[in-house]
Amino acid sequence: MGMPEADPAQTRDGVPSSRLPSLTRATTHEGGSRVLDLIGRARRGDVAAFEQLVEPQLPRLYRLATAMVGPEEARDVTQETLVSAWRELHRLERADRLESWLRSILLNRARNVLRTRKRHPAVTFDPIFGHGADLFEEPISGLHGRWAVEDALALLRPDERAVIVLHYLADLTLRQVAETLSIREGTAKSRLHAGLRVLRRHFAEEPA
């Protein structure tokens, strides 16, 4: 039976604690020494080193933010992510996880935005522009097409949206998605399916 003070290290997924990955071990890869050097300098207050550290990550972070909260707020979320990363850099546990660490911060910020955001009124399309697939004969970045997709994405729970964005936009496997969100792979899979169901239903219900 589950005692309230059960040993988490012993019971975690049934894996003995001795086999759990150690937080005190990190591997580096090519370029790792430069990253380590930049992290070390940034931790000691070197802003220029921090800039060099995060600059290569910026496009991916911005795209992730755009897909999570939409282009209007993507800039703010990305900027807040960088500021938070600067403040909390000492919490980065492994240098080879910089990208996933930044991604986690951004997703956390984005989910907070989604939770607190008042659902904007559903966009009512003028019939002159048509609906559904017809909308997308214009570039998706066109206002109406974009609104339609963002309305659909807004129907998702923040965690479902994060799974879908990480899987399809960031091209992560479900295992990687699960690791990024610190959830089980099965949970990631169920959120993916739930999110896809919502999206498909939304677009299937659009008038032809």
Place this chain on the structure above:
Amino acid sequence: MNQSQLRGDLPEPVRRYFLEVAQMHPPADLLDTAMAEIERTPRANRFAALPILGFAATAAAVIGLLVYTLMTPAVPDIGEEPDPSPSASERASSPAPVPIATLPPLESLPSAGSIVATYDVGTAGVPVLYAHGSLWLSNAETGALTRMDPDTGVLGASVEVNPNPETTRYDLNAVADDRWVWATGIDDTIVKIDPQTNEIVERIDVGTMAYRLVLHEGQVWITDLDQGGHLIALDTTTGKVVVDELHAFWPAALAVTGTDVWMAPYQDARLHRIDPATGQSFETFPVWSNSMQIAPLGDSLYITGNQERPLERFSLVDGAVVARMPEMNVAVDGGRLFGIRYDGTIMELDPATLQPRSALVLEGGETAFGVFAGGRLYIAQGEGEVRIVVFDPVD
């Protein structure tokens, strides 16, 4: 982007939208703006600068040989003693190492009290809460919270908090305010239970699987252990998440004193003083790693855990750990501190020194921690089939 996956799964409009997003570039001035903001932003905890420079040099050398390199963060391995050096805390200046005291021979101590009743509760669980006239027994495996009359031991209503037995979880914990009982649910929820009807009135999405709960000024504060490092505050009136801050090393133990929130991660050897407005740490103190629970009493926090983590007394006045005893759980009541060891020993402890004043050894199996109700301590004993032992301490 994985084009084949996109074609198969995503609705076409979403697929096209993501393809366009994947081609986007950040605004040209975004990095400059962010860096200007960063220039004005103070660091949260400069104390925690890792000894990374040395490892950078090491890494450079080792990568030159095309092999893996080790990096050592400034946290001890699980079960290690905290680093008492000045760099480990901004406030505690070179605290003297506090040894783990040795327990005296128990037979030399007076009796701590007597056993006044025992109740076989089967698989109903172990006591985690006394509220609304009941002891609330928790069984994380069945996912049920079951009420027990503390006077008669009669079991009452059972609330199915976690109906999915497949869901792996460590604990099923609960706290209560004047109106509701709040419990750690499944699927990233906190469950709000009406103790008048024993019905779940709401499952609130908090975005992570909760581990430990405490109440603080109309909010439920939540840690999630290894589920992502969230420290969350939930407004009990609105049911909205008002704080969600990421912390490293598995936020676990949690407590409130006055207006302060305290959190100790399981994998870290630090105690964090948390800003309740933001969830961010603004002060840290070295403690032992493997923290799982914090019990406030007077001007002290009593920190417990597992893996032979010692019981620690953290003095709020001194801002440092001032006493340590071998691993045990604690329960507090009316200004008194009791220690409960897994071997069945119950001790009243001196709140200042942690030295046992009296003791009683229970027979009949392993004990878990206990909950006070009406001046008596209810302790779970046994594995599988649980017996609740009612301990009446000597006045």
